[in-house]
Amino acid sequence: MVIKIRYVINTPLEKDIICQLKSGDEVSINGIIYTARDAAHKRMVALINEGKDLPFNIKGQIIYYVGPCPAKPGKIIGSAGPTTSGRMDAYAPLLIEMGLAGMIGKGQRNKDVIDAIMKYKAVYFGAIGGAAALIANKIISEEIIAFPDLGTEAIRKLVVKDFPATVIIDHYGNNLYDIGREKFRRI
Amino acid sequence: MRVVECSAITNTVKELCITSNYCLNDDILNALREGIDKEESETGKLVLENIIENSRIAKTEGMAMCQDTGMAVFFVEIGQDVHVTGGSLTEAINEGVRLGYKEGYLRNSVVRDPIERVNTGDNTPAVIHYDIVEGDRIRIVIAPKGFGSENMSALKMLKPSDGLEGVKKFVIETVDKAGPNPCPPIVVGVGIGGTMEKAAILAKKALIRPINIRSEIEYVRKLELELLETINKLGIGPAGLGGTVTALGVNVEVYPTHIAGLPVAVNISCHATRHAEAII
Numbered sequence: 307m308v309i310k311i312r313y314v315i316n317t318p319l320e321k322d323i324i325c326q327l328k329s330g331d332e333v334s335i336n337g338i339i340y341t342a343r344d345a346a347h348k349r350m351v352a353l354i355n356e357g358k359d360l361p362f363n364i365k366g367q368i369i370y371y372v373g374p375c376p377a378k379p380g381k382i383i384g385s386a387g388p389t390t391s392g393r394m395d396a397y398a399p400l401l402i403e404m405g406l407a408g409m410i411g412k413g414q415r416n417k418d419v420i421d422a423i424m425k426y427k428a429v430y431f432g433a434i435g436g437a438a439a440l441i442a443n444k445i446i447s448e449e450i451i452a453f454p455d456l457g458t459e460a461i462r463k464l465v466v467k468d469f470p471a472t473v474i475i476d477h478y479g480n481n482l483y484d485i486g487r488e489k490f491r492r493i
Numbered sequence: 494m495r496v497v498e499c500s501a502i503t504n505t506v507k508e509l510c511i512t513s514n515y516c517l518n519d520d521i522l523n524a525l526r527e528g529i530d531k532e533e534s535e536t537g538k539l540v541l542e543n544i545i546e547n548s549r550i551a552k553t554e555g556m557a558m559c560q561d562t563g564m565a566v567f568f569v570e571i572g573q574d575v576h577v578t579g580g581s582l583t584e585a586i587n588e589g590v591r592l593g594y595k596e597g598y599l600r601n602s603v604v605r606d607p608i609e610r611v612n613t614g615d616n617t618p619a620v621i622h623y624d625i626v627e628g629d630r631i632r633i634v635i636a637p638k639g640f641g642s643e644n645m646s647a648l649k650m651l652k653p654s655d656g657l658e659g660v661k662k663f664v665i666e667t668v669d670k671a672g673p674n675p676c677p678p679i680v681v682g683v684g685i686g687g688t689m690e691k692a693a694i695l696a697k698k699a700l701i702r703p704i705n706i707r708s709e710i711e712y713v714r715k716l717e718l719e720l721l722e723t724i725n726k727l728g729i730g731p732a733g734l735g736g737t738v739t740a741l742g743v744n745v746e747v748y749p750t751h752i753a754g755l756p757v758a759v760n761i762s763c764h765a766t767r768h769a770e771a772i773i
Contacts, residue, residue: 332536345610375560375600384598385551385560390641390674412641413674413733434732435641435676436765437543438560439550457612458600470543472536472734483673486735490534491728 318366319407324429327473329480333431335469339368339410341462343389346453347397350461354400361452361461365405368431371412373458374442383448383464387438388412391430395419402428410471414483424479431471432482444469494576495629497773499585502577502631505771506589509635510565511597513769514557517548520703521680521766524741528678528731537736541678544731544764559676559765562599563637565590565619568698572628583621586633591615602640622694634770636701642675642763648693651755657712660685660757661720667759668724668740673733676763680704681724681743684758686750695746696760701768704742717743741766 315323317337327333340362342350350360371391375384391398391411398409399422407428412435415423423430433441445464452461474482525545532538551558567586571577577585594601594616603617604610626632647667651659664683671679684695707714720743730736741764750756 373560373600373602375557375562376598378556378598381556384600385557385562387560389561390644392674412676414672432673432732432734434540434543434547435673436559436763437547439554439556439558440543440547442556443550457614458602459612472732482735483733486534486536486730486733487672487728488735489728490730490735490737492726493723 317368319368319429320366321427324407324427324477327429327476329473329476329482329485331473333471333473335368335471336467337465339370339464339466339469341370341372341374341464343371343373343459344393345456345459346461347394349453351397351400354404360404362463364401366407368408368410369401369406370410370464377448383442383445385438386442386445387436388433391415398422402426415475420475420479420481423475424477427477429473429477430475432474433471441469494574496576496578497631499577499579499582501773502582502585502633503589503592505633505773506586506635507593507596509633509769509771510590510593510599510637513635513637513767514562514597514599515555516552517558517765518703518768520705521741521764522548524704525678525764528738528741532731532736532738534730534734534736536734537731537738540731540734541738557597557599559639559763560600561602561639561641562594563639563767564603565616566636566638566697567619567621568624568634568636568701569621570624570626570632572630573625574629575631586621587617587619590617590619631773632770633773634701634768636697636768639763639765642679642761645671645675646696646758646760648689648756648758650689651757653753653755655755657716659755661716661723663757664720664759665723668761669727671761672729675761676765677729677733678731678738678741678764680741680762680766681720682760682762683720683743683745684760685745685756686748687756689756691748692756692758693760695748696758699744699746700760700762700766702744704744708745710747713745713747717745
């Protein structure tokens with residue numbers, strides 16, 4: 307059995323850190339990450355196409371694909387697990403080209419995204435789908451920074467501490483979903 | 494004729510919305526615990542432990558186990574000797590959803606129109622399946638359905654000559670294609686027979702049967718066990734990271750169908766397969 311090394315990584319992501327990460331590595335993420343899902347991605351790509359600035363400096367940043375539940379009184383955020391990343395495939399390559407260094411979500415990515423990850427040296431992390439209450443407890447601050455009209459789909463700036471994730475697709479294009487499945491496939 | 498006030502229905506629905514999203518049912522929890530022993534991947538075991546811990550946090554802290562608190566799906570059985578007063582039954586259910594999602598701090602995930610896509614802001618309308626039954630009671634089952642898994646579901650009109658083998662092939666193909674997307678370990682609901690929409694509703698209904706209860710029909714019981722075994726050989730594993738626990742359960746429901754058809758629907762559900770019920 308391969309022994310996994312657990313990396314503690316801080317945001318924004320430096321290229322040399324990204325280049326150390328291998329598919330299957332378990333990591334713990336600390337620092338600022340940004341949330342965005344379908345509607346926010348559509349608007350960000352529209353801003354880029356219009357030559358306008360994005361709501362935050364995307365260079366070296368991580369986007370977490372999530373639409374959290376509302377926070378209960380006294381809580382920072384509601385449940386906040388990953389959503390299916392594939393729906394963002396149409397938008398992700400352009401954001402990676404603009405400097406996006408990491409994405410956190412769940413589920414497969416298409417070839418365009420993997421090509422962009424390899425070309426611009428980015429990384430795709432997987433969080434446990436459905437572990438939303440557990441992940442919410444790793445978020446220590448939350449602020450809506452753009453598109454508040456989108457509600458749960460607004461862009462949020464989160465500060466996370468010990469956010470648990472696994473490297474799914476590394477900058478070589480290795481894909482843990484494929485490697486892991488092949489290892490245990492019996493038919 | 495027994496009289497039931499709409500307000501009683503609204504209150505019941507409100508509570509069901511909250512309970513179903515906060516508390517994972519024992520059948521799923523037990524299957525997750527057993528899964529730790531069955532799982533061959535160390536990472537897979539860790540994922541299962543995290544999912545169990547997540548359900549503990551959700552229940553004790555009173556929060557949704559998954560942020561996708563779903564579209565609220567209901568199966569409502571109305572006794573034919575019940576008279577609902579004080580308004581519209583459907584509106585009473587939707588009002589319960591409105592209140593439950595607000596008071597439970599659950600996510601509003603419904604858009605008014607599938608193309609225009611503006612959030613309704615209160616998670617209504619619900620999807621409600623009504624059945625008229627004998628008696629003077631109303632049974633309300635809620636099954637909030639997240640779309641990570643709903644999007645991986647499929648329906649196919651097979652030929653009668655495809656038979657049981659064709660059904661098995663379609664179910665396995667659907668789960669294999671879904672891969673890591675529907676938040677494995679999954680629960681698979683299969684509907685066989687009826688018409689196109691009947692098969693889909695059967696598949697959905699199959700998901701509200703506890704996964705430790707097998708079909709009473711002998712061949713269906715065997716099919717459920719065989720499908721579970723085969724799915725767990727696909728290698729997808731917990732969180733899709735590779736492993737031997739891809740599904741926790743497979744429930745199959747069947748219904749008479751047409752001489753020319755064999756409809757099959759596969760409704761995939763995540764490990765947060767939620768359902769709760771109440772009888773009024």
